[in-house]
Amino acid sequence: MLSKASVRQFSSSAASAYKVTVLGAAGGIGQPLSLLMKLNHKVTNLALYDLRLGKGVATDLSHIPTNSTVEGFGPDNDGLAKALKDADVVLIPAGVPRKPGMTRDDLFNTNASIVRDLAKAAAVSAPNAALLIISNPVNSTVPIVSEVLKEKGVYNPKKLFGVTTLDVLRSSRFLSEVVGTNPTTETVTVVGGHSGVTIVPLLSQTKHKDLPKDKYEALVHRIQFGGDEVVKAKDGAGSATLSMAQAGARMAGSVLKGLAGETDITEPTYIDNPLFKSEGVDFFSTRVTLGPEGVKEVHPLGNLSTAEQEMIATAKETLKKNIKKGVDFVKANP
Numbered sequence: 001m002l003s004k005a006s007v008r009q010f011s012s013s014a015a016s017a018y019k020v021t022v023l024g025a026a027g028g029i030g031q032p033l034s035l036l037m038k039l040n041h042k043v044t045n046l047a048l049y050d051l052r053l054g055k056g057v058a059t060d061l062s063h064i065p066t067n068s069t070v071e072g073f074g075p076d077n078d079g080l081a082k083a084l085k086d087a088d089v090v091l092i093p094a095g096v097p098r099k100p101g102m103t104r105d106d107l108f109n110t111n112a113s114i115v116r117d118l119a120k121a122a123a124v125s126a127p128n129a130a131l132l133i134i135s136n137p138v139n140s141t142v143p144i145v146s147e148v149l150k151e152k153g154v155y156n157p158k159k160l161f162g163v164t165t166l167d168v169l170r171s172s173r174f175l176s177e178v179v180g181t182n183p184t185t186e187t188v189t190v191v192g193g194h195s196g197v198t199i200v201p202l203l204s205q206t207k208h209k210d211l212p213k214d215k216y217e218a219l220v221h222r223i224q225f226g227g228d229e230v231v232k233a234k235d236g237a238g239s240a241t242l243s244m245a246q247a248g249a250r251m252a253g254s255v256l257k258g259l260a261g262e263t264d265i266t267e268p269t270y271i272d273n274p275l276f277k278s279e280g281v282d283f284f285s286t287r288v289t290l291g292p293e294g295v296k297e298v299h300p301l302g303n304l305s306t307a308e309q310e311m312i313a314t315a316k317e318t319l320k321k322n323i324k325k326g327v328d329f330v331k332a333n334p
């Protein structure tokens, strides 16, 4: 059998044979995300793990005639380790979603230990993989994964990503609704984190920087609290799943393009970021260029309006607390 390296060498689409693993693959996000990864031609091996139904979802997707094999795993027979073994990219949407009235931080008590344990398994079975964390609260779960990987001696800050892409999608969509344009032509950089006031859309860097104050403030609020709209509309049955699957697939697609050596692939994402480390903010989302080793370049924020500078100052204060909570959790519960 050809090794992955030889498949890459011989394939006409060189450097496009990748194993992608989804942890939490049978959930509201996991199922459509796994479908979208099945449709990504760079993926040759898709491994789906969940506490329940992992094998069922995998069998279902395996009938789609794209160039990946699909394997499903549950917790029996060392399923988690097998799902992770030699993965290039690991997507983690495992954990509980919000109900109306909850903040993302209210999910911490349940999701922190789920993410910690999955990170421990990834550290052992997929130490070189790019890890894309979707489970909330992202502002804290990404520092949790980082601490676990540090403890295991396999931390590579270039390959750990908090998925904030849904904020980017919402920004394009909501902005286009305000200004009456085609959303596919609107690109907005969103920085900070992934909850409420930590979500900072840099609208001054778009061509719509002169929105009237009331429209601007309403738009920023809608982007920051877009998740609440879905939680409310689903009325107790969860949060965004389909738009999140699209967002996760876009981010994973970009990471895969970077790994494959495609150039000029950029996404805003929540990473171990040098930008505000001197102020004690170790993780921050900025626009990042992706490459064969993961993060290739972290871009500066660029010119900011006064309103954006104020939002970033607020975001940093909340992020410091969210990050500390994640780090302290792993220290107290290794």
Ligand SMILES: NC(=O)C1=CN([C@@H]2O[C@H](COP(=O)(O)OP(=O)(O)OC[C@H]3O[C@@H](n4cnc5c(N)ncnc54)[C@H](O)[C@@H]3O)[C@@H](O)[C@H]2O)C=CC1
Pocket (backbone or CB within 6 Å): 023, 024, 025, 026, 027, 028, 029, 030, 049, 050, 051, 052, 093, 094, 095, 096, 097, 098, 107, 111, 114, 118, 133, 134, 135, 136, 137, 138, 163, 164, 165, 166, 167, 194, 238, 239, 240, 241, 244
């Ligand atoms: N980053 C973002 O922008 C977004 C993040 N989310 C978050 O994604 C997470 C998942 O949301 P949904 O898919 O709607 O929830 P869900 O409840 O529909 O699915 C979660 C899945 O995780 C599985 N799971 C739980 N513990 C596990 C473990 N230890 N190992 C493997 N699988 C496990 C469950 O069996 C379930 O299938 C939530 O924390 C939610 O807040 C949701 C939307 C956007």
Ligand SMILES: O=C([O-])CC(=O)C(=O)O
Pocket (backbone or CB within 6 Å): 097, 098, 104, 136, 166, 226, 227, 228, 230, 231, 239, 240
């Ligand atoms: O709002 C939630 O809890 C889920 C989420 O992160 C989002 O939709 O942005």
